[in-house]
Amino acid sequence: MVKIDAKGTYYRDLNKKVREAVEKGEKEIVLENVNGQYYIGDGLRAKVSITVEGVPGNDLAAFMDGPTIRIKSNAQDNISNTMNSGKVIIEGHAGDVLGYGMRGGKLHIRGNVGYRVGIHMKGDKRQGPTIIVGGNAGDFFGEYMAGGLLILLGLEGDGPIVGDYLGTGMHGGTIFVRGEVDGNMCGAEVGVMEPDEDDMKVLKDALADYCADLGLKLEDVMAKGFKKLVPVSARPYGNLYAY
Amino acid sequence: MFRSLAPPEYLATIDRVKCIRCKRCIQNCGWGVYSWGGDKVLIDTFKCVKCLRCYHYCPEEAIEIKDNPTRFKQNAYWGYNNIRNIKKQAETGGIPLTGMGSDLPYTILFDNLLIDACQVTNPSIDPLREPMELRTYLGKKPSSVKIEKGKDGKLKLAEPAPPQIKLEVPIIFSPMSYGSISLNAQKVLATAARECGIVMNTGEGGLHEDLVPYRKNIIVQVASGRFGVNPDYLNAGVAVEIKIGQGAKPGIGGHLPGEKIPLEVAKTRMIPVGTDALSPAPQHDIYSIEDLRQLIYAIKEATNYKPVSVKIAAVHNVAAIASGIVRAGADIVYLDGFRGGTGAAPSIIRDHLGIPIEHALAAVDDRLRQEGIRNEASIIAAGGIRSSADVAKAIALGADAVGIGTAALITMGCTTCGKCYTGNCSWGITTQRPELTARLDPEVYAERLINLIHAWTHELKEILGALGINSIESLRGNRERLRGVGLDSFTLDILGVKPAGR
Numbered sequence: 001m002v003k004i005d006a007k008g009t010y011y012r013d014l015n016k017k018v019r020e021a022v023e024k025g026e027k028e029i030v031l032e033n034v035n036g037q038y039y040i041g042d043g044l045r046a047k048v049s050i051t052v053e054g055v056p057g058n059d060l061a062a063f064m065d066g067p068t069i070r071i072k073s074n075a076q077d078n079i080s081n082t083m084n085s086g087k088v089i090i091e092g093h094a095g096d097v098l099g100y101g102m103r104g105g106k107l108h109i110r111g112n113v114g115y116r117v118g119i120h121m122k123g124d125k126r127q128g129p130t131i132i133v134g135g136n137a138g139d140f141f142g143e144y145m146a147g148g149l150l151i152l153l154g155l156e157g158d159g160p161i162v163g164d165y166l167g168t169g170m171h172g173g174t175i176f177v178r179g180e181v182d183g184n185m186c187g188a189e190v191g192v193m194e195p196d197e198d199d200m201k202v203l204k205d206a207l208a209d210y211c212a213d214l215g216l217k218l219e220d221v222m223a224k225g226f227k228k229l230v231p232v233s234a235r236p237y238g239n240l241y242a243y
Numbered sequence: 244m245f246r247s248l249a250p251p252e253y254l255a256t257i258d259r260v261k262c263i264r265c266k267r268c269i270q271n272c273g274w275g276v277y278s279w280g281g282d283k284v285l286i287d288t289f290k291c292v293k294c295l296r297c298y299h300y301c302p303e304e305a306i307e308i309k310d311n312p313t314r315f316k317q318n319a320y321w322g323y324n325n326i327r328n329i330k331k332q333a334e335t336g337g338i339p340l341t342g343m344g345s346d347l348p349y350t351i352l353f354d355n356l357l358i359d360a361c362q363v364t365n366p367s368i369d370p371l372r373e374p375m376e377l378r379t380y381l382g383k384k385p386s387s388v389k390i391e392k393g394k395d396g397k398l399k400l401a402e403p404a405p406p407q408i409k410l411e412v413p414i415i416f417s418p419m420s421y422g423s424i425s426l427n428a429q430k431v432l433a434t435a436a437r438e439c440g441i442v443m444n445t446g447e448g449g450l451h452e453d454l455v456p457y458r459k460n461i462i463v464q465v466a467s468g469r470f471g472v473n474p475d476y477l478n479a480g481v482a483v484e485i486k487i488g489q490g491a492k493p494g495i496g497g498h499l500p501g502e503k504i505p506l507e508v509a510k511t512r513m514i515p516v517g518t519d520a521l522s523p524a525p526q527h528d529i530y531s532i533e534d535l536r537q538l539i540y541a542i543k544e545a546t547n548y549k550p551v552s553v554k555i556a557a558v559h560n561v562a563a564i565a566s567g568i569v570r571a572g573a574d575i576v577y578l579d580g581f582r583g584g585t586g587a588a589p590s591i592i593r594d595h596l597g598i599p600i601e602h603a604l605a606a607v608d609d610r611l612r613q614e615g616i617r618n619e620a621s622i623i624a625a626g627g628i629r630s631s632a633d634v635a636k637a638i639a640l641g642a643d644a645v646g647i648g649t650a651a652l653i654t655m656g657c658t659t660c661g662k663c664y665t666g667n668c669s670w671g672i673t674t675q676r677p678e679l680t681a682r683l684d685p686e687v688y689a690e691r692l693i694n695l696i697h698a699w700t701h702e703l704k705e706i707l708g709a710l711g712i713n714s715i716e717s718l719r720g721n722r723e724r725l726r727g728v729g730l731d732s733f734t735l736d737i738l739g740v741k742p743a744g745r
Contacts, residue, residue, distance in 0.1 A: 015544060038537065043474050043545025058537055059528075063545040065474045078528050081541065082465075084473040097528050101469025103513055116527050120469060122513040144521050146514045172515045234518040235501045241589075241664075242328075242337035 002026050006054065007033035015039055022046045031056075036076075041069050041086075058095075061088045064105070077114070080107045085127065089213045093135065102129040102148065109133050110214045115163070116140040121173055123147025128173075132210045139163035142229075143187075146172040151206060153178045153221060166190065167229050171236055175229035176203055178221075186229065189236040195228040246289065249330040254309045255291040257284055261305035268297040268306060273669035273679050274662075292660040296669035328590070341590040342663030342673065343649060344491055344582040344627055351582075352601035352734070353633050357743060359724040361711035368713055370704035376714040377703060379644050381482075381621040382407035382550045382574045405574065406550050408462075408481050410644060411440030412700050413715055414634065417579075417625050417648035418464050418486065418554070420446030422499050422508045422520060423586035423663070424652075426453060428672045430685035431655055433457035435692035444646075447486055447497065447522060449511040450476050462552065465542065467496060468522035470512035474545060482575070483542050484552040485535070487526070490583025490626040493556030493597040497522030498587060502666040503675045536571035543572075550574035557581060557603030557626065558596075562610035569611060569620045577646065578603050580626025584649045586673055587664030600626040601640060605738045608641025608720055617720075631702035640738065641720040654691040655683060 004017050014037050021029050027048055031040065034054035041050060045065040052060075052071045061069055062081035074092035082101040093111035099118045104127040112135035119140065121129050129148040136157050142150045145167060152175070154161025160182065167175055168187025176199070181192050195203065203226060204218070211218045255276050257268070262284065269277040274290045277297065291308060298306045315326045328339045361367040368375070382405055389401035416432045423446065430453065432443040437460045444462040445454070449471015454461065458479050465472050466486035477483055488494065499520035509516040529535050539551045552575035553568045555561070565576050580600025585593065604624045611617040624637040625646030637645050649659065656670035663673035671683035707713065710724055718724065726743040727735045735742055 012544070039541055039544045042541055043477065045474055059541045062541045063472070063474050063477060078537070078541075081528060082469050082472050100528055101472065103473060119527055120467075120521075120523065122469070124510065124513055124515070143527075144523055146518070146521075169521060171518045171521065234515060237498065237519055237521075238501065240337055242331045242335040242339045 001028040001030065003030045003032055005033055006031050006035070006037060009037065011037040011039055011057070015042065018050070019044070022048050041067055061086065064088075074111070075109075080105070080129075080131075083107070083129070087213075091214065096138070099129060099131045102131070103127065104129050106209070107131045108210050108213050109135070111135045112137070114138045116143055118142045118145065118148075118150040118175075120144040120146060121148035121150065123149075123173060130206055132206060134210075134214065134216075136161045137163065140165045140168060142167040142170060142173075142175045144169040144171070145175065145231075148173045149202070149206060150175045151178075151203070151210075152176070155216075155221070160185070167231075169236065170229070170231040171234055172231060174199075174202075176226045177229065178224050178226055181227040181229065189231055189233065190229050191232040193228050193230065195226050199228055200226075247330070247334060249327045249334075250313055250315075251289045251291065251311050252327075253288065253291040253293045254311050255286050255288045255297070256307045256309065257286065258303075258305040258307070259283070261303045263303055263305075265302060267300050267302065271296045271300045271669060273667040273674065273676065274665075292662045294658050294660040294662070294669050296656075324590075338589045338591070340587055340664045341593055341661050342584075342586055342588075343659050343661040344584045345594045346659075346661070347594050349581075349599070351627075352599055352730070352738070353627075353629075353636050355728050355730050356601075356636050356725050356738070356740065357728055358632070358635060358639070358706060358710065359726070360709040365711050367711050368708040370701075370708040373708075374713060375704040375707055376716070377412050377700060379410045379413040379715060380407040381410065381552075381623070381643055383620060384618040386618055406482075406548065408442060408550060408575075409440070410442065412696060412703070413638060413642075413644035414439075414696060414699065415441055415462070415623065415644055415646050416443040416651050417584075417646035418444035418446035418462075418484065419586070419648055419652075420448030420464075420470075420499075421451050421511055422448040422470075422503055422675070424673050425671055425675060425680040425683060426451055426507070427680050427683040427685050427688075428652070428655060429454060431683065431688045431692055432651060433460060434685055434689035435651075435696060436460040438689070438693050439696045441696070442481060444484060445480070448499075448508065448520075449513075450479050451507070451511050455479060464554075465538075466522055467524070467526040468512075468520060470514070470520065470522075477542060477546050478549070480549075482550040482552055483546060484554055484575075484577065485526075485538060485542070485573075486554045487529070487535075488554070488556035488558075488579070489585060489588075490556045490579030490581055490597055490600070491585035491593045492588040493558050493592075494524065495589070495592055496524040500587065500664060500666065505675050508675055532567035532571050535568065539572045552577050552623070554579060556583070556596075557598045557600055559598060561598065561603045562606040565607040565622075566610050566614055566616070569616050573620050575621045575623060576607065577623040577625065578607060578642075579646075580604075580624070582627025583625060584652075585663075600624050600637070602734075602737055604637060604640045604642055605722075605740075609739060612720075631699040631706065634699065635703060635706045635718065636725060638715060638718050639721050639725050641722075643719065650695065651692055654695045655688045 036057040038057040065084040075094040077095035096114035115138035167190040391401040436443040447466035461480035553573040554577035581597040621643040624642035668674040
């Protein structure tokens with residue numbers, strides 16, 4: 001294990017140190033005193049585990065391919081932007097536009113998230129991304145969703161746990177929301193249904209991993225029912241054009 | 244009962260005496276105009292788009308495609324397309340789509356600009372017998388360089404120069420994605436780019452594995468849909484382009500119809516087969532110049548600092564926006580003008596939003612010079628470049644290079660019929676139907692595109708020779724060598740060009 005002190009370090013220098021450590025074959029890196037540095041793990045391709053102490057800046061794990069990053073506090077915007085594989089675990093809250101165009105890997109957030117989380121996620125038979133949010137989410141959750149798995153738990157929420165325009169423009173993938181879903185909050189392209197047995201297995205597998213990462217009890221999380229959200233049409237705008 | 248109150252645009256006709264019933268027209272038409280009626284070829288002229296595929300493949304020259312003489316009453320105010328679109332909208336409630344750049348008769352500034360030539364006082368140059376330099380480097384140019392003596396005693400740069408893209412001719416192939424055009428059409432572009440020492444741009448549909456061998460002649464694009472973007476992709480080409488907008492449809496997103504998403508396209512884009520590929524109107528991680536900077540550097544971090552281009556549509560405030568793009572760290576600003584092509588755009592957007600490339604280019608070049616940052620980024624001008632004269636005029640207005648899309652497709656058989664969005668292109672260009680794409684043999688058609696670039700190269704050299712200069716660098720931003728004809732003083736002022744005769 002190697003420790004890198006990020007105090008007062010420019011992001012470019014910090015990332016260079018991380019890449020050098022990875023090239024040396026380090027399997028465990030701890031970044032101490034991180035304070036808003038952008039692009040941690042950006043484009044990084046390796047099987048390495050990185051622990052972030054302090055609050056990292058935007059675009060953490062952008063285009064990342066393989067590493068596991070654990071953030072022991074809150075995180076900011078654009079985490080896992082177009083990420084290809086690997087895992088990001090956030091023990092606190094996180095900001096807006098998480099997992100934009102995400103193609104694979106996992107993003108586990110313990111707390112709340114902001115607007116437009118999980119937008120335009122992709123996926124196919126080869127790979128697909130998973131985002132699990134423990135707290136509440138803002139508007140446009142899962143917008144333009146084209147693939148992958150998006151799970152919203154609202155573990156602390158008494159009231160509505162998700163904002164408006166849930167899944168608007170959705171044309172692929174699956175969203176699970178713990179508790180009830182107000183149909184008025186959903187985009188027109190979304191159908192709300194009860195999960196079947198296969199769905200529950202998918203959920204349980206995903207959540208078991210999430211709970212193990214964040215020290216939660218799976219039974220507690222599964223104690224409440226889920227709703228499944230899927231696109232009603234593969235071509236939501238097929239009739240929009242005259243010729 | 245009538246089929247539609249919008250009469251067919253074209254009449255496909257067959258000379259029944261000449262016709263030998265070989266059925267080649269039926270095979271060749273991607274639109275289903277022709278069918279076999281047992282003893283003769285039947286014609287559904289409503290479906291005809293005048294792409295001329297049948298005409299060229301009829302061995303007896305029996306086919307003629309006419310503009311339908313039965314049109315709405317001629318009216319100087321209510322144009323044919325106004326009436327036609329209203330009728331279509333009344334029938335469907337939908338938005339009329341279109342392909343290609345706008346064909347409306349707005350003033351074409353390129354056609355009101357003329358290039359200078361040498362007479363008596365300054366010798367012209369004969370490019371066939373004297374060296375003529377068209378080579379162009381795209382990228383950030385340092386405002387100063389430090390030189391030091393190396394260990395071997397030779398002088399060298401003290402700091403590494405910013406990365407550059409080398410072009411043998413100041414022309415690139417504009418972004419056209421796999422999905423909007425066929426893989427064979429992309430192979431034509433890639434083959435010609437390699438042969439001509441220039442680059443093609445993948446567009447936003449990802450990079451098919453067949454194109455990987457051409458990586459030294461490819462710019463990869465990252466757009467709002469993030470299709471096919473992974474670390475391999477970002478590092479696959481010589482540069483990465485962030486697409487913010489497109490001249491044919493400024494401010495709106497992309498929408499590749501499900502008909503054009505078969506398995507291979509779906510795999511490359513990583514979306515379900517047969518869904519519409521949606522590109523959001525904005526990139527939702529970019530709401531400001533600061534956010535743009537964030538994505539530019541996210542890409543630079545992921546690619547060990549490859550050049551990053553930012554493509555925008557030419558809009559009213561383009562000069563200030565371009566200044567912001569340069570300050571955000573872009574190495575190249577790609578300006579796409581009002582006439583720029585598209586595979587699919589609502590015609591109301593294509594025909595009424597944005598500004599022409601000539602105005603935008605002049606305004607951006609001016610602004611970057613005034614701010615002292617013109618060297619910080621190269622400018623690519625695109626959106627309706629039709630000939631080498633347009634290339635020369637664009638370069639004189641301030642472009643480092645131009646992008647051509649439509650012109651390249653025309654070498655592949657395109658007749659600008661404008662129906663790219665249907666996925667039925669009989670020439671195999673803007674379709675994914677295997678029986679149609681198989682027609683476009685990449686080797687055969689690459690030869691034609693290479694010919695075009697070579698022809699334009701010769702013409703550009705002739706123009707430079709007439710101007711008495713032997714390097715394209717001397718024409719760059721050299722508006723003194725342009726004159727305006729029939730342009731008002733405001734326009735001349737924006738273009739920074741004198742009227743002819745002065």
